[in-house]
Amino acid sequence: MKKIIAAFGLCVFAVCLLTSCLDDNDDVVLSDKAVITSFSINDFGTVNGVLYPFSIDHVENRIYNRDSLPVGTDVSKVSVNVSFDGGAVFYTVGGEERAYSTADSIDFTSPVIFSVYAADGSWRRNYAVSINVHTIDMDSLIWDKVENGDFKELGMSVEKSVLINDKLLVFGEKEGLPVVLNGSLSNGINFVLPETPLNGITGTVDYSSIVSLDNVLYLLADGKLYNSTDAVEWTSLSSEHTFVSMVGAIDGRLHLCEESGNDDSLSLVAFAPDQMSESVSGWEEVQHVAKKDFPYSPSVVTVPLATNSSITRTTLVGISNSDNEVKVWVKLSTENKWTHYEKITGNSKTCPFMERLTVISYDESLYAFGGKNESKGLEAFEAIYTSEDGGITWQKQNECIGLPAELKGYDESYACIVDDDKNIWLLCSDGRIFRGKIPGLVQ
Numbered sequence: 001m002k003k004i005i006a007a008f009g010l011c012v013f014a015v016c017l018l019t020s021c022l023d024d025n026d027d028v029v030l031s032d033k034a035v036i037t038s039f040s041i042n043d044f045g046t047v048n049g050v051l052y053p054f055s056i057d058h059v060e061n062r063i064y065n066r067d068s069l070p071v072g073t074d075v076s077k078v079s080v081n082v083s084f085d086g087g088a089v090f091y092t093v094g095g096e097e098r099a100y101s102t103a104d105s106i107d108f109t110s111p112v113i114f115s116v117y118a119a120d121g122s123w124r125r126n127y128a129v130s131i132n133v134h135t136i137d138m139d140s141l142i143w144d145k146v147e148n149g150d151f152k153e154l155g156m157s158v159e160k161s162v163l164i165n166d167k168l169l170v171f172g173e174k175e176g177l178p179v180v181l182n183g184s185l186s187n188g189i190n191f192v193l194p195e196t197p198l199n200g201i202t203g204t205v206d207y208s209s210i211v212s213l214d215n216v217l218y219l220l221a222d223g224k225l226y227n228s229t230d231a232v233e234w235t236s237l238s239s240e241h242t243f244v245s246m247v248g249a250i251d252g253r254l255h256l257c258e259e260s261g262n263d264d265s266l267s268l269v270a271f272a273p274d275q276m277s278e279s280v281s282g283w284e285e286v287q288h289v290a291k292k293d294f295p296y297s298p299s300v301v302t303v304p305l306a307t308n309s310s311i312t313r314t315t316l317v318g319i320s321n322s323d324n325e326v327k328v329w330v331k332l333s334t335e336n337k338w339t340h341y342e343k344i345t346g347n348s349k350t351c352p353f354m355e356r357l358t359v360i361s362y363d364e365s366l367y368a369f370g371g372k373n374e375s376k377g378l379e380a381f382e383a384i385y386t387s388e389d390g391g392i393t394w395q396k397q398n399e400c401i402g403l404p405a406e407l408k409g410y411d412e413s414y415a416c417i418v419d420d421d422k423n424i425w426l427l428c429s430d431g432r433i434f435r436g437k438i439p440g441l442v443q
Helices: 002-020
Strands: 035-041 054-057 062-065 080-085 088-093 096-099 112-117 124-130 142-145 160-164 167-174 177-184 190-197 205-213 216-221 224-228 235-237 243-250 253-259 265-271 284-290 296-304 312-319 326-332 358-362 365-369 385-387 414-418 424-428 433-437
Touching: 035 054, 035 062, 035 112, 035 124, 080 112, 160 205, 160 414, 167 205, 167 414, 205 243, 205 253, 205 296, 216 243, 243 265, 243 296, 243 312, 296 358, 312 358, 312 365, 358 414
Parallel strands: 062 124
Antiparallel strands: 035 080, 054 062, 088 096, 088 112, 112 124, 142 433, 160 167, 167 177, 177 190, 205 216, 216 224, 224 235, 243 253, 253 265, 265 284, 296 312, 312 326, 358 365, 365 385, 414 424, 424 433
């Protein structure tokens, strides 16, 4: 405390000395202001101080950075710049006040008290200064296990999930019968029990084919097309057609595959809901595709182009029945036909085959994951592969962009959806639910 008095005394002495040098007719009134007007940090390590502006709360007497520094940043030795209106500035270290200097390296691992003394010595103002650092990597995919006793005790296999009319629909089987569970994602994840059987369907349901278009649900069962507005009562459509697989609901139309009459090719057909009828008159044949190159019931991802948001690009990623390889097809909303991204010779960064392959659009990239690949020694849910060029090349991610650790080796059916808040939901047949998100992702 003696050091503080001495240092502050020097400041007062300097002011008095200046006063004595002035003409006797000049009145000098020392200010009673004591306020910090600006605060910033200098560059250190990999941190560019300019990128992290500080806010000053003169009501709560707090100074802090709204945008936290990257996770792991060492703030034990930071030099700062302080502008103030007052006589002098001190800061407290280890219970001892020290006169502030721009050359000082200050430990900000916990808040530091900065004190501004009024020039007239009448009072001082204390500010608690914090340098905030992220406790988690804002570029990491963070997973939480969501406890939901109703879902865990349900005992149904989970095959497909769909968001429609703000409802979460989960399709699967219970005791050998196709059922649907009605739920929502409000305040977590909630379900309305019990599960309900699917009525009006004859044949085996292809769960991977379930899609929604204009708030109407569609699915295939033994190659026949059905629709429903409530997920419970289903109606058969276009009995003259027998489809190989569902491509998806794309650009306002339903796209499907059927046999072309040629053993080597498939016919892609499409229709809009207002053209729906039991005859073939409302259907359009889009193109023929090589059977060996087209994916069976692919994942469908539609995103606006970065260069023109009025145009969307739809990417199909899935497994071909002919060679168990991942196939990628692309179509712009301004185009009618699909383009196959053929495998480039020498490209070692292709998406590997995975059972129950799932591809989603997330963080401006494509994310692929799924079950095991025994031939390559890849365990189920071992890793996420991402593509930033629309599916041409894929990169296996490190642990920062990974899947829940306890899911590694899980080899049962599951469902995955991405909600409007950028949450990735994984619902497993064993009753576990996981929610993942990149915290730094702008909504």
